[in-house]
Amino acid sequence: MRGDIIKALVFDVFGTIVDWRSSLIAELSAFGAARGLAADWPALVDAWRGAYAPSLDRVRRGARAWAPLDVLHRETLDRLVQEFGIAGLDEAALRHINRGWHRLRPWPDAVGGLGRLKRRFVIAPLSNGNLALLTAMAKQAGLPWDAIFGADLFRHYKPDPETYLGACALLDLPPQEVMMVAAHNADLAAARALGLATAFFPRPGEYGPGQVRDLTAEAAWDVVAQDVEDLAARLGA
């Protein structure tokens, strides 16, 4: 790998750095128990995440105006609460649940690996989350980012080119000196097409038992690692 060329690493976050599924299921289960609410929380979380790509795609296609991920999450949540027949949630409760995305827990290797990488590289999220979400998450989880690239900086969602190239422009670096890190092959394919370097590691537990996607590198990415700690080791950090 052209390790000495790379100046900055930008990271996908949901799934790559934080374990959204287990975090949200744990949050909602505890919330439901405290309130005496019963529901199939794993199914609700899977449905919530299942609406993610379609809701982003509507913005990407121009079928709706720009809206940050916090707003899209909330719209989906309001619908799912109806569909799952969960009653008695007031505005404060719905807001609290929606902010669960701000409190996602990092995978065990993430904080340590990022700390190593930060000593040698500029590190930042490049996520479809909005800046406020990503900043709150970083404080809560201890993610030591140097800067925060949320989709609201660009008013575009990945894989729109404006996101990858927008981050490179703000970093004042050519794409060749920026490495996209993701547990998702499609994200890396979009980044590579624009000239960014790429690093992959799998998160086979991201979607829960029976996950079938992104279990392996589907192209010859510049680095294929086990996790963030291993990526740091492979990049000499």
Added chain:
Amino acid sequence: MRGDIIKALVFDVFGTIVDWRSSLIAELSAFGAARGLAADWPALVDAWRGAYAPSLDRVRRGARAWAPLDVLHRETLDRLVQEFGIAGLDEAALRHINRGWHRLRPWPDAVGGLGRLKRRFVIAPLSNGNLALLTAMAKQAGLPWDAIFGADLFRHYKPDPETYLGACALLDLPPQEVMMVAAHNADLAAARALGLATAFFPRPGEYGPGQVRDLTAEAAWDVVAQDVEDLAARLGA
């Protein structure tokens, strides 16, 4: 002060957090000594900073297209090198000198005070510097920002409203919950006019001996402190 209302603090950087004048004079003096170049380095630094406001104002008035501060700094440097009769600087040397703005040293209270404030608030620069400059500076100086707001995110320079309101929007906070911190009264006046809370402390050494501006608070800012550590104490952080 409405300390419990505040969720985020955004900071002016040049002069408020870092000591640009002493840092650049020290850098250029050492650089000149190593190269056998003699010049009135303090005068060059003062002229460089003196061109700052006029060059930003040309962008703000629309007299020229958007350009990030690194570019404006370089244009001024190229002119001053001629005016000061400094010969023999190649592109690498000019680039290194221009990047001196990325290596400015913090005032002695800045890193410790920001660390205290970070435990209770979201903290970020809101500077006319570009994101790459501010990110590099933070890594070099150990400034523990949660996020980086450079003028290039908004393609506007302070005191344009797009900068202050743009930061509030990205933070997903109403202006009343965001405090602008600056050693410059004019910056705070612009922020207050838009509804932000305000905090001032003086940096009487910023412009060197004989400084006459911004020696005291010129309005009843929400907090008037001695420095960043004192601000943290006054905000209960």
